[in-house]
Amino acid sequence: MALSFAEFKAALQADEAALAARQTVTGILACVACxxxxxxxxxxxxxxxxxxxxxxxxxxxxxxxxxxxxxxxxRAVR
Incomplete structure (x- = not known):
C-alpha cells in the first residue's frame, strides 16, 4: 500500500529527527562498536x-x- 504525501513527509521528518539524535532508523546500519x-x-x-x-x-x-x-x-643474517 502506497503512502500518502502527508504520511511520507511525516516519516521523513521522523527519520531526520532520529538521525539528529544519533538513533538508527529503518534501512540504516549502525556501528557494532559505538x-x-x-x-x-x-x-x-x-x-x-x-x-x-x-x-x-x-x-x-x-x-x-x-x-x-x-x-x-x-633481521638479516650476516
Missing part, C-alpha cells in the same frame, strides 16, 4: 568480521591490534 548510525560520507562504513563499523572505531581497533601484534621484519 552504535552510531552509519553514513558513508559522514562516519564512514567499514566491513569487518564483527559487522559494519564507523571509521573512527575501525581504526581505533586496528591500532589496538597492531600494538598487541606488531609487524616486524626478520
Amino acid at each position: 552504535e552510531e548510525p552509519l553514513q558513508e560520507s559522514v562516519t564512514g562504513s567499514r566491513h569487518t568480521h564483527k559487522g559494519y563499523m564507523c571509521s573512527d572505531c575501525y581504526f581505533e581497533e586496528l591500532g589496538r591490534e597492531l600494538d598487541a601484534h606488531p609487524i616486524m621484519t626478520p
Whole structure:
C-alpha cells in the first residue's frame, strides 16, 4: 500500500529527527562498536568480521591490534 504525501513527509521528518539524535532508523546500519548510525560520507562504513563499523572505531581497533601484534621484519643474517 502506497503512502500518502502527508504520511511520507511525516516519516521523513521522523527519520531526520532520529538521525539528529544519533538513533538508527529503518534501512540504516549502525556501528557494532559505538552504535552510531552509519553514513558513508559522514562516519564512514567499514566491513569487518564483527559487522559494519564507523571509521573512527575501525581504526581505533586496528591500532589496538597492531600494538598487541606488531609487524616486524626478520633481521638479516650476516
